[in-house]
Amino acid sequence: MRKLAAAFALMASPVLVTPALATGLQIEVAGEGANGTITIDLLEDLAPNHAARLAELAAEGAYNGVVFHRVIEGFMAQTGDVEHGKEGGNLRRAGTGGSDKPDLAAEFTSEPFKRGIVGMARSQNPNSANSQFFIMFDDGEFLNNQYTVVGRVTGGMDIVDQIKLGTGGNGAVVGAPDVMKTVTVTE
Template identity: 75%
Template sequence: MLRNVLTALCTLAAGPALAGGISITVADGEGAEKGVIQIDLLEDVAPQHAERISSLAAAGEYDNVVFHRVIDGFMAQTGDVEFGEAGGNTRMAGRGGSDMPDLPAEFSDVPYDRGIVGMARAQSPNSANSQFFIMFDEGYFLNGQYTVVGRVTEGMDVVDAIKRGTGPNGAVVGAPDQMLSVTVTE
């Protein structure tokens, strides 16, 4: 018994184990489910970014966060856990992050193909925090500029059905689609 307690304490002290991926249940602006997106987090490519997404998902931080910037033929962006909660005032969505520090860039040679998940950031390459985006189509101009953190393995039809933005810079007008729930997968 004592051995099990010590093992559990050592595991907690070491921090959360990196997960294999996340499962995102997408809903429309009214909360009706649209489907599920499965994402394989690429721990070997971007370990700090994969751990950040996994940790925020495990803590429930991504639940009910909107897709605030969606550009047809390009990508759908979400993950603003500070300003992006559905049902609230999402006018500031895209400007916030988590209460954790920003992450240093983990650039790789993984190209921005359709279904790749990248970390959003401000002007500094070392400013990614909680926001991420999913590619509708290839965007090779992003290669080496933004950290690749994952890849959609199931549910690209759900990604393709995310409500598009029509406002400035892809801002979604009206009630945007949302990540109803985000869970960690093995």
Template identity: 65%
Template structure:
């Protein structure tokens, strides 16, 4: 019994959980907290955390928001508020694209996944948060985390129009993104 308790204690003190705290402004106003799964997608979590720590996500809009599906953000190249939003969603970051880190974790409500092109190894900086389960994504997109607080804020994000969910007018924005431990 002692060995098991000691092993659990050691594991609990050595495994630091990385997360994000995102301040959202617009139609949605509030804070969203995300637990990042560094044990499931270490390269993706490392990239997201580095971009957040560098302030790259601050001022980036939710450019693609589809009712009953997901809200997408993270285009640090073309998705900055106040810029030319016509290319929002087409960019990434100056960092290299990432190899897929697919897992068996399902895309349920509140799950955070990495956006990518048709190439499974093309995820870079963009990510999305699920409004509802989307199990058709399972095994084809990288799961990077889970919303732990603020799903009501996510639910209030301004929806886009048309089949691709492009947000027209003034989109909601991640005004500040902070890495948490």
């Protein structure tokens, strides 16, 4: 009888569950240029706060329907403006917003900006990254130690290469930009 009571007591006690670290993102892209899946490995060991932010926004569905608003051939494709970058909205301010969460302190490392690296976009203030990120088309060592490396593309780099290029000022996409239809967290 005591064993049974002890078993029930154990079952009734609160169980602490430690959430698993998010290890990546799966991005379904659609548009005039790219159509397919991009898989990103988040580098929690290099940028734990930035990786957690991307995973948090993805889990909330904040990235679903967000466009690639700035795409520069031979450089990078930028997205992640959950405030002003939603498909179907007025995209004139895309790239100027963030999320309702506070900006993040820089997590600069010696990890080089190579093809397929995912970096956090920011303003001139190094501690202003929020929700926007970019994927490198090519090497960009001039960004080293000035922007946070948050991930790396592990699948679908061919899809990244097809993202509709910007033809406007500073790489702004003119017309209908390609969009992240859904962004999910992977483990």
